[in-house]
Amino acid sequence: MFSKIFLIATCTALYVSVAVARERAVEFPDAKDGSVVLAADLHTHSVFSDGEVWPSIRVKEAHLDGLEVLAVTEHLEHQPHKADIPHPDRNRSYEIAEGVRADSEFDLMIINGAEVTRDMPYGHINAIFLNDANALLTEEPKQAMEAARAQGAFVFLNHPNWLPHVSDGIARLSDYHKDLIAEGLLQGIEVVNGTLDGHSEHALQIALDNNLTVMGTSDIHGLVDWTHDAGTGGHRPMTLVLASDRSEAAFKRALFEGRTVAWSYDDLLGREEHVKAVVDACLTLEAEPALRDYTVISAKIVNACPVNFTLLNQGEETFQNTGDVLNVKRDGETAVAVRTKTGKGQMVLTVDVLNAQIGFRKALTTRLVTVIPTQ
Numbered sequence: 001m002f003s004k005i006f007l008i009a010t011c012t013a014l015y016v017s018v019a020v021a022r023e024r025a026v027e028f029p030d031a032k033d034g035s036v037v038l039a040a041d042l043h044t045h046s047v048f049s050d051g052e053v054w055p056s057i058r059v060k061e062a063h064l065d066g067l068e069v070l071a072v073t074e075h076l077e078h079q080p081h082k083a084d085i086p087h088p089d090r091n092r093s094y095e096i097a098e099g100v101r102a103d104s105e106f107d108l109m110i111i112n113g114a115e116v117t118r119d120m121p122y123g124h125i126n127a128i129f130l131n132d133a134n135a136l137l138t139e140e141p142k143q144a145m146e147a148a149r150a151q152g153a154f155v156f157l158n159h160p161n162w163l164p165h166v167s168d169g170i171a172r173l174s175d176y177h178k179d180l181i182a183e184g185l186l187q188g189i190e191v192v193n194g195t196l197d198g199h200s201e202h203a204l205q206i207a208l209d210n211n212l213t214v215m216g217t218s219d220i221h222g223l224v225d226w227t228h229d230a231g232t233g234g235h236r237p238m239t240l241v242l243a244s245d246r247s248e249a250a251f252k253r254a255l256f257e258g259r260t261v262a263w264s265y266d267d268l269l270g271r272e273e274h275v276k277a278v279v280d281a282c283l284t285l286e287a288e289p290a291l292r293d294y295t296v297i298s299a300k301i302v303n304a305c306p307v308n309f310t311l312l313n314q315g316e317e318t319f320q321n322t323g324d325v326l327n328v329k330r331d332g333e334t335a336v337a338v339r340t341k342t343g344k345g346q347m348v349l350t351v352d353v354l355n356a357q358i359g360f361r362k363a364l365t366t367r368l369v370t371v372i373p374t375q
């Protein structure tokens, strides 16, 4: 009797955990040019720097969240737990995480990285795809960047709008950062950082003006569930990377080429072509045949992504059933009765995507197109 009850309890627990994982894991359809959209969090901490969890939790959270890439980026110079967890080797956190991933056979890429943590004007800078993080423990911060380049690392500026570093919350590049960019030692900038709980339209414009890759990261220190309501409709901030395939080489190439979109809450931020590629993969327009000789056509906007969209109609066509603001729920659909000219042929809706930013306070405009079927 005991074993039967135990078995039922175990099965129930397994069933619940799988169901939660399905609801929680993010998934984006491929872009229309065939690029895959890889969900990545490239800035995370564990107890090996100032985080609150063992690296195994980072790996399991990433798996539950449906991430395809996780970077382990402990502070190199800031180790508040070292009296309890002495670890002179700065690669140790990555090694544990990668071991957990290998044992669990998760379909997840783990990347070794580090957060070079200096006072302003240098600030905090992440280097990922490292072979040996210890080599970045240098006297001068620029030597750390050179050591990163010697390992083929991708380097990005962290939280440039962090209030302890910039009291007005406005991201700016210091002369030091400009020098790193000029020398090819800095390739990206965070426009979204979860620890700040916010994003920076100034950093987005800096990225566009300086040809830097747009990054969104969690910079998670505690639990993703508690910080970002993961599993109950929330998600950690992350970078969506438009890669040619799911290999590490293609992922790394896409980062260096700047083929990214930062995602925070329902905001998508990046270069127009990349944000448009993600949005156009998410949203499709479907129309029904005309009824009688009516020229008002029933249609729906279908959303295949875990992002809630807010659209503002900018076209000539107006709607019989709603005003110009359309909300399309994540993985949902919104019905529109479109007043067309003829009730036949192509239907085009021109919309501003208010939650998709392609520059300083500038929303993406896109077109949803379909052909009205004949009876």
Ligand SMILES: [Zn+2]
Binding pocket: 115, 124, 158, 159
């Ligand atoms: Zn930092």
Ligand SMILES: [Zn+2]
Binding pocket: 043, 044, 045, 115, 219
């Ligand atoms: Zn950090």
